[in-house]
Amino acid sequence: MIRKYLVPLLLLGGTMLIQTTLTEPLRIYIRPDFILVLITLFALAGGGRSGVVLAGGAGLLVDLWLGRMVGMHFLSLVTVAVAVGFLEDKVFKENLGTPPMVVFFASLLQAAVIMIMGYVAGTRFFGLSGGLFFSVAGAVYNSIAALLICLPTFRIWGPKGLLAWTQGDSHGL
Amino acid sequence: MPVPRQFNRKAVLIVLALLCLVALIRYTVVERPVAGSLTIWVHELFTPGQSGLAVVKQGVQAGIARLSGLALPEQVLELERRVTELEWEKAQTAGNQTEIERLQRILGYRQSNPKYTLIIARVIGRHPSNWFRTVTVDRGQNAGVQKNMVVINPDGLVGKVIEVSSESAEVLLLTDPEGAAGAVVQVSGQEVPGVVEGIGDRTGMLRLRLIPYDATIREGDAVVTSGLGSVFPAGIKIGAVQRVTTDEEELNTLQQASLVAPAVDFHRLQEVMIIQDPGRS
Numbered sequence: 001m002i003r004k005y006l007v008p009l010l011l012l013g014g015t016m017l018i019q020t021t022l023t024e025p026l027r028i029y030i031r032p033d034f035i036l037v038l039i040t041l042f043a044l045a046g047g048g049r050s051g052v053v054l055a056g057g058a059g060l061l062v063d064l065w066l067g068r069m070v071g072m073h074f075l076s077l078v079t080v081a082v083a084v085g086f087l088e089d090k091v092f093k094e095n096l097g098t099p100p101m102v103v104f105f106a107s108l109l110q111a112a113v114i115m116i117m118g119y120v121a122g123t124r125f126f127g128l129s130g131g132l133f134f135s136v137a138g139a140v141y142n143s144i145a146a147l148l149i150c151l152p153t154f155r156i157w158g159p160k161g162l163l164a165w166t167q168g169d170s171h172g173l
Numbered sequence: 174m175p176v177p178r179q180f181n182r183k184a185v186l187i188v189l190a191l192l193c194l195v196a197l198i199r200y201t202v203v204e205r206p207v208a209g210s211l212t213i214w215v216h217e218l219f220t221p222g223q224s225g226l227a228v229v230k231q232g233v234q235a236g237i238a239r240l241s242g243l244a245l246p247e248q249v250l251e252l253e254r255r256v257t258e259l260e261w262e263k264a265q266t267a268g269n270q271t272e273i274e275r276l277q278r279i280l281g282y283r284q285s286n287p288k289y290t291l292i293i294a295r296v297i298g299r300h301p302s303n304w305f306r307t308v309t310v311d312r313g314q315n316a317g318v319q320k321n322m323v324v325i326n327p328d329g330l331v332g333k334v335i336e337v338s339s340e341s342a343e344v345l346l347l348t349d350p351e352g353a354a355g356a357v358v359q360v361s362g363q364e365v366p367g368v369v370e371g372i373g374d375r376t377g378m379l380r381l382r383l384i385p386y387d388a389t390i391r392e393g394d395a396v397v398t399s400g401l402g403s404v405f406p407a408g409i410k411i412g413a414v415q416r417v418t419t420d421e422e423e424l425n426t427l428q429q430a431s432l433v434a435p436a437v438d439f440h441r442l443q444e445v446m447i448i449q450d451p452g453r454s
Contacts, residue, residue, distance in 0.1 A: 017219060020298035020309065021226040025440060029375055031303055062301045066343060067212040067336060068351075070201040071194040073302060114304055121199045123350070130374040137375075138303055 008054050011038060016061060030137050032145035033107065035062065039077055040084050040106040041099055041146065048085015055081035069121060076113035080106045099150050104143040111135035216309065216338040220297070223341075224311050227297040231443070279444055282327040289406075290450040292316055296442045297341070306349035306373065307332075308442060313340045321404055323448040329410035329436035330354065330398060331445050342447075347411070348377050348439055355401035356381060356411055358390045358431075365390055366399055369411055369433060377439060379412060384429040390414055396433050406448065412436045 015038045023031040035058050043051025059074030084106055091098050115131045279293055294310035312318050314337050324331040324344045332352055336343040345352050350373035357364040358381070365388040367381045381396060394414045400407025412435040 016301060017222045017226060019301045020219065021223045022230055023299070025299070025303075029303070029306075029377060031299075033301075033303060035301060061215060064211045064215045065301055066305055066307060067209070068201060068305070069198050071197040075191075075194050075198075117195070117198055118304075120195055121202050123202050130372075133375055134303060 004050075008042070008050070009057075011042075012054060012058055012061070016058075020065075026141075030134065030141055032141050033110075033138065034145065036077065036080065036107060036110055037103055037142055037146045037149065039081055040103045041149075043081045043084035044088060044091075044093060044099060044102055047088050048082055051081035051085050052078055069117070069123065072114060072117045072121075075117065076110045079113050080110050083109055096147075096150055100143040100147040103146040104139045107139035107142045108135055111138060212336055212343075213338040216336070216341050216343065220309070220311070220313075220338065220341040223297040223309060227295065227311075278327045279446060282446070289446075289448045292318060292447040292449050294318075294342070294445055294447055296445060306346040306352070306371065306439070307335070308344050308346065310342050310344055310445060310447070311340065312447065313338050313342050315339050317449055318342045318447055323405055323409070324445050325409055325448065326437055326442070326445050328438070329412065330405070331437055331439075331442065333404055334447065344445070346439055347371055347379060347435065347437075349373060354405045354411065355399040356396050357399045358384070358388075358414060359395045359397065360388070360390055364399075366401075367396075369396065377435065378415065379433040379435055381414070381431045381433050382428070384431065386428055388429065390417060390429070390431060392416065410436045 012035075015034050019031075019034045023034065025031045039051060039055045039058055042054050055077035056074060059077040062073040062077075063070045084102060087102060091102065093099075111131070111134065115135070292312050294312035294316075296308045297311045298309040300307040310324075318334060318337050320334055320337055322334045324333060330347055332344045332346040332349070334342045335345045347354065347369070348371040350371050352371040354369050356367050356369040358367060365384060367384040370380050370382060372378055372380050384390065392414055396411045396414060398405040398407055398409045398411060412433040415432040415434045417429060417431045
């Protein structure tokens with residue numbers, strides 16, 4: 001119970017605090033999205049089901065932060081978790097290059113869902129070129145962030161570490 | 174070949190859920206009728222942590238900024254450690270000095286604008302997503318902050334309050350695509366009306382639209398709030414005209430548009446002022 005719910009909850013709360021308080025945008029208004037990185041790594045290590053639960057919670061939190069376009073982040077993050085969950089047993093997770101690469105494509109997928117939802121909702125969110133720029137620049141930034149997180153902590157959080165432990169597989173620790 | 178019933182049910186459920194989500198997203202594009210208390214609850218949950226982290230962050234930033242310009246004179250380890258300690262102490266003082274200067278600017282603005290009742294607030298966070306431009310400030314209902322109050326800093330207009338909890342408030346920045354304000358361009362004694370909107374792109378520029386086709390505006394002309402509408406009082410600096418363009422969305426009406434460089438540096442927002450009572454002017 002604790003390992004399945006409390007640890008992900010604490011991870012999400014901590015990531016949310018870091019994301020809202022400590023990340024500063026570059027001059028081009030891009031910040032690393034640690035919430036997306038967390039969900040992607042979680043779904044990659046633990047599988048789609050647990051990733052979807054965390055993504056749903058994170059998406060709701062982000063949506064309710066502003067109360068505007070409620071459901072947009074929920075849908076985009078859950079989509080990312082489902083997609084990464086499909087990859088879980090198809091990629092070589094122990095390779096350090098895998099998480100940043102998956103995070104890159106997950107960021108693009110999330111941006112695509114957000115742009116489509118923005119278009120459907122009829123809001124003048126970003127132009128196509130602005131949206132594409134944000135998507136690609138954000139994806140690059142997120143994958144660098146994922147690599148920087150993975151380098152020193154891969155053994156701790158990785159497929160045989162903390163995240164495996166939260167899924168009930170404790171032989172990694 | 175018949176489709177399995179289980180697949181059908183699952184697919185229908187997913188499609189229904191998607192439709193509900195899209196409807197919810199559309200329903201909450203501008204107004205936020207469903208979010209209200211849940212949004213306040215989320216903010217109240219995170220505000221204490223954000224406030225604490227913001228203090229630590231500002232202290233570290235001040236220290237690093239000071240230290241980065243200094244070279245240590247000795248390579249001896251013991252001396253190096255001692256020097257570092259002293260530099261940190263010095264940096265703290267310098268950081269405090271920077272903060273004092275910033276606060277002095279705010280107080281100066283307050284004294285030179287007695288018509289406004291101002292609440293000084295510290296920026297403690299930003300929206301978690303890259304797609305929205307909002308900041309969280311550490312003053313809320315308990316300090317007298319209310320929805321739709323105008324937020325400024327000594328440089329000019331920052332935005333307006335869109336959500337308030339007991340100890341914090343969410344401010345929609347003018348650079349957000351949903352941010353907009355009635356404006357006038359000050360052209361040699363005349364005032365040309367228009368509407369300033371956030372673009373939300375990587376440049377952080379604003380778009381001034383609905384300028385009459387016969388108005389002559391030039392690069393560098395000052396843009397201030399017009400006071401039209403019920404939110405923003407007149408005369409608050411917004412920025413300066415950067416480039417005059419044709420209004421792509423209003424081509425048929427022969428109106429002009431221009432890009433406006435905001436007066437406020439939205440990357441460096443630390444303290445802001447919330448106008449509690451613009452009516453006293």
